[in-house]
Amino acid sequence: MLALSGSAGALTMTYPSSTTTIHEKAADWAGAELRGVGLHAQALTLAPGAASGTLTSAPLTVPAFDELVPSWNAVTPGAGSVTLEVRARVGADWSRWYSFGSWSSAEGRSSVNGQKDSAGQVLTDTLRLNTRATTYQYRVTLRGQGTTARLLAFATSDRARQAAGLGAASDRAAWGKVLDVPQRSQMIYPDGGEVWCSPTSVSMILAARGIDVTVPQAAKATYDRAYDGTGNWSFNAAYAGALGQRAYVTRLPSLAAAEKFTAAGVPLAVSLGWKKGELPGAALPTSSGHLMVLIGFDKAGNPVLNDPAAPSNDTVRRTYPRAAFERLWLSHSGGLSYVIGE
Known part of the structure; x- marks a missing residue:
């Protein structure tokens, strides 16, 4: 067992409704407990000869929250894999450890169904607590020689x-x-493309970064066996991370923040939903949840999107009314966004 020392200085983005904390360098793991893992070139790696290893963070205190979405960037050669777990201090007590599944670039990656108790539940990629907490702790497990993790975000x-x-001012x-x-x-x-909005959005951003993976390749590489789909937010960020990108999930408070x-x-992959007539010009009449890529703004401040629900590649580019889009984005997903390649 080894405890890291040093001053923690993790990158933290705090907004009125959300906080994103990113751990990606040695100082960010100050006070963590390591078993069978170490740090090499700012990444978590397995100790020589170890088949698996675990880092358990020190408790982290943030503004009050009742939802948590994790993300990670890892390399998992061969049959290697990464599992991230989180627990929250609810009142005076710690909750159970909730698992966000087993991630691997190989086949078989899966979230974990059925995690629900008196403290909260996991909805595939999201921990939802029944009451607000201000402290959480995470545990990451690496398996297989060559497996490394270089970014953990919450x-x-x-x-x-x-x-x-x-409506925040721009x-x-x-x-x-x-x-x-x-x-x-x-x-x-x-063959299933109508539900591939998340990997299609990720593939567009990757292509803009010079990584030309096809939409079916991205869909295959983000498929979650338990969820039986490709929309796992954490897995989509992990996929981009496995291709060398700095990728994480965050929640932004407004389009003014997204403009930065x-x-x-x-570009940002953003998640929203709408009912009939709520999003003028939308490629779909309604959606219970859809990912598209925010690529900028027109001269009037309306968001310009690459919407993968368009019927053809040459009709993907769309401009949506700013007020309607922002309301649907924030009310549906709380401003959820994938940041890739920052």
């Missing part, structure tokens, strides 16, 4: 405040700027 949020940033610096992101439709694939990313050249 997006915590307060569901009651997820639309608190609605500085307009990003208005009129649109990123060059290849257009890809999920709908041109007859697109102005810096970083």
